[in-house]
Amino acid sequence: MFENLSDRLDRAFKLLKGEGKITDINVAETVKDIRKALLDADVSYKVAKNFTDDVKKKALGQDVLNSVKPGQMMTKIVHDELVQLMGGEMVDIDIKGSPAVILIAGLQGSGKTTFSGKLASFIKSKKGRQPLLVAGDVYRPAAIQQLKILGEQISVPVYTEEGSKNPVEIAKNAIKFAKDNGHNVVIVDTAGRLAVDEAMMQEVENIKKAVNPSEILFVVDSMTGQDAVNTAKEFNDRLNFDGVVLTKLDGDTRGGAALSIRSVVDKPIKFVSAGEKMDALQVFHPERMADRILGMGDIVTLVEKAQEQYDAEQARNLQKKIAKDQFNFNDFLSQIGQIKKMGNLKDLAGMIPGLGKMMKNIDIDDNAFKGIEAIIKSMTPLERENPAVINGSRRKRIAEGSGTTIQEVNRLLKQFEDTRKMMKMMSGGPRAMGGMMKGMKR
Structure with a gap:
């Protein structure tokens, strides 16, 4: 997770190793390397530049104590800026309503269906709720079967309407089913769509209007680079989603796009997902992720x-x-x-x-x-x-x-x-x- 970025930042900090104090010259060299590290990790240029400008400004304004080495001070500054870049603090999922409705949206192949299963497992085990999964992807038959298999694994029922091609009606009927059968959370898995596909984008907007979700989560594949940032912006313009979910972080060597999304759409990252297992879902904590990126570990999560x-x-x-x-x-x-x-x-x-x-x-x-x-x-x-x-x-x-x-x-x-x-x-x-x-x- 963010391995390449971690390595590059570590090398950048070594420029200050052994230095007696922070100066304009060594800070400029270190900041230049940090910016390269961020760009190589696929952080957008604008975000990388603003980030390193802030780091440089704070570094040059610091009086380094005798007991603190310049490299340690720079690491602390970068750590704090990373935390802010990723949102500052953890933002929990909003589950309200009777039932609460959570709408899952994203691109084709982003991992929405798998995430829907993981989220249902999380809500059941961590929140003590009774979720219902809804198979709203009527265009990919394998998606319905996949959701059924995941539902069986976690003992969560899946609402389907085999043969129906109207995801709006399926979602509305699923909510009625949930009310009648004691389910207090409804998770609607929608079809993958391209941001440029107007008909599909209009459809997910119609689902939103029909079910009035308490939470809309945008699922994004962490390995898709800057395209993920652009797509997140387009989806947000249409749906005004509540949070971002980063998937496939276990296969990610760059991951910088994930750091850009928060700045571009101004919406919190709520979950990160790594692996296929149903318990491989973590609530996103900006400070803990900053610790991991900088090689400080994450003892709290452990x-x-x-x-x-x-x-x-x-x-x-x-x-x-x-x-x-x-x-x-x-x-x-x-x-x-x-x-x-x-x-x-x-x-x-x-x-x-x-x-x-x-x-x-x-x-x-x-x-x-x-x-x-x-x-x-x-x-x-x-x-x-x-x-x-x-x-x-x-x-x-x-x-x-x-x-x-x-x-x-x-x-x-x-x-x-x-x-x-x-x-x-x-x-x-x-x-x-x-x-x-x-x-x-x-």
Whole structure:
């Protein structure tokens, strides 16, 4: 996420490394590199110029304290300006009405249907509401089927009218259905359209007039560059939408267009989406994103993700087992499962200050635990419960059963024992996650 921009900004700040003070010359050189970094990342020229002009003005007006290096001061200034560029503060989705109606609009291929499913899952799990998805894309048959599949995955019903070619009537009928069936949020997925397609643009305007949504979200593919900014402006002129959703940030190496949209349309970015999983949706926090762009990590989001998987009773039981030195491979496997539920592992690593930069060229996919899980699942119930019984012949059988080597089995057993000892020493609280992260280095 914004990897190229992060690298370029990091190089720009290094110009000030070792400098004794901020001067017109070194600030000008640094600002020039920052502007290049923004332009290369696809930030619009006007936005990049205004941004760096503000940075330069504030940098030259700063009296750098003896305890603060010029590079650190410039990083702080850029960080604060990035936060403002992206909106300043988080803006929550507005869910009001009975039912609340959320209209999803955007270009063809922007990821609207997938986002609609993710939003329904978010509203159901985080807001405690009862959403209804509406298949309003009558032009792409696969869109209706796709939404049905997503609805099944998250246990949210999908309203469809097979054969109907009138999305306005479908949306109106869906609201009546929602009222009659206890759904307090209606999410209308509309057909993808081109900004230059007048008939399609008029249609989405008609849907808006018919259902009077409390929230209109414009979904944009983060990888489409400056076209995304221009399209966002055209859609906003027609719909006056309430917020922007950035999709496909997991495949984005530039992402600067995302930084331009907020300035051009003056509408908040409300969500960012990365990956196909239904829980791969994050509320957009400008300050946290600025932290990540500048390689400072995002510990708050990481903790929030961990808390979502946190079970207080399970944690207490685990703490008791650790204190009694009874932590076993069943517990180990359970903790791996909880970490996997938190999301993409490389994305999680990027939330830890400094670690994301260290691991930028290391590919960590969702199969990072595959070998460990295979070894544990090849153990008998007795072996998982009491690892001490695993002798030479058992290790050979486990290796053969898991498709690994005896050396890999030995390595895991040693790391498990080291982790268990460490957890016993620190048994003032459950430390399973730390042990898991250590286990990843096998």
